[in-house]
Amino acid sequence: MAIQFSVLASGSTGNAIYVETDKHSFLVDAGLSGKQMEGLFSKIGRNIRDLTGILVTHEHSDHIKGLGVLARKYQLPIYANEKTWRAMEGLVGEIPTDQKFVFEMESVQTFGDCDIESFGVSHDAAEPMFYIFHHEGKKLALITDTGYVSDRMKGTIRNADVFVFESNHDVEMLRMGKYPWNIKRRILSDVGHVSNEDAALAMSEVIGDRTKQIYLAHLSQDNNMKELARMSVSQTLEQRGIVVGEQVRLMDTDPKIPTTLTAV
Template structure:
């Protein structure tokens, strides 16, 4: 069983249609993104034995609907502190409805926020949103990184996130499935661009650059419904890592994520 002072994680939902992650310490329960309806996030939390009424904070990565759909209703219903950078707030507020000024917290990128026993570092990424940023969480010597919705990973980001204990890493698409699929060419170009999404192979190579001795848990996230599957993503990532002598299943575990079924709560 996890000890009482562990950093606990559950990916409640992750896909191109909706994203939300739950993070828990002894003093804080937070969400990262709320890209599903409020009731779906409430039920996802119940499925892992957690009560949404205990959540105190919500960190938003960017203003796309699959990351903010439930932000407004959750903030209003549960009086959450919502954190996002200034430009994201400006883009997001017209989409989420009115929330209390007390719940609006500006957290500009490349900063660290300390909440009692939880430190949160943010970092900017390359995506076609107004000012996207993702997060690294610290508690009791453990680190968890969320990195999805980026077209590439810079050396600066690599250094920021290296050797974390756990990662939620984007594996949005299989390149051949995307190229041969039904999407119009401009959308394919957007996904493949430096402001689009990481492919399975991109995600694997990013992991190769950042995995360290501390790394024990890896979640493959933000899979496209049309251009990927869990089996394809896991196979491609595992193959790349094993080809470069990484100990998949021995030194660390790889977890699937799902658009509708929450991953079990685990301790890092």
């Protein structure tokens, strides 16, 4: 069986992605309350207690809000790099030592039929990193929460079958919006979030022969809209010779509604 996945929730209010193979299942981030996370799992017909583990990308609350609760309630293994573990102290409550595992940046860990690769991103956290799932020749790449997409990141994620890719904001909406200038500056910086246009430019360099779908993720509720993100990304990709709808499909994600469980 191929990898199956669902973007359970994506946006500034909370992030979580579910990924499974025949033998293992993982949650990447638990950025909503324990109760909300349980509700999202029931919507895709899966049970949290069956998880192999939870992989953490970084310590911001929209990625770890429910982590401690789920870890304790379901006795789940939690994976994060050492700097992220240190940064999470005091944010997730007590997690038993035998449930804490280190997953270093730029490394690969094998779980039976699945290889999971970690890679660094550029974000204002201790040591933020995202993950690529490899299973039976299929590749699912997750990349959000980065201020820009470096050549190194592009090389790592290139030619995935499916991407979950940040398309955080429309630059004009952000500039004209209500946020104080220091927050705008942070979002626009190299350790903030990528805009629709910058995301699309990066996508145009990593889409390969086998790429089928790109899920536009981590949209700002104040500075973006699904239709705008899709239109902006489509326009930029088409300008660079990539036919949206034929070569690759753009898919929405939502802060509260999980995407359909889909095979890669």
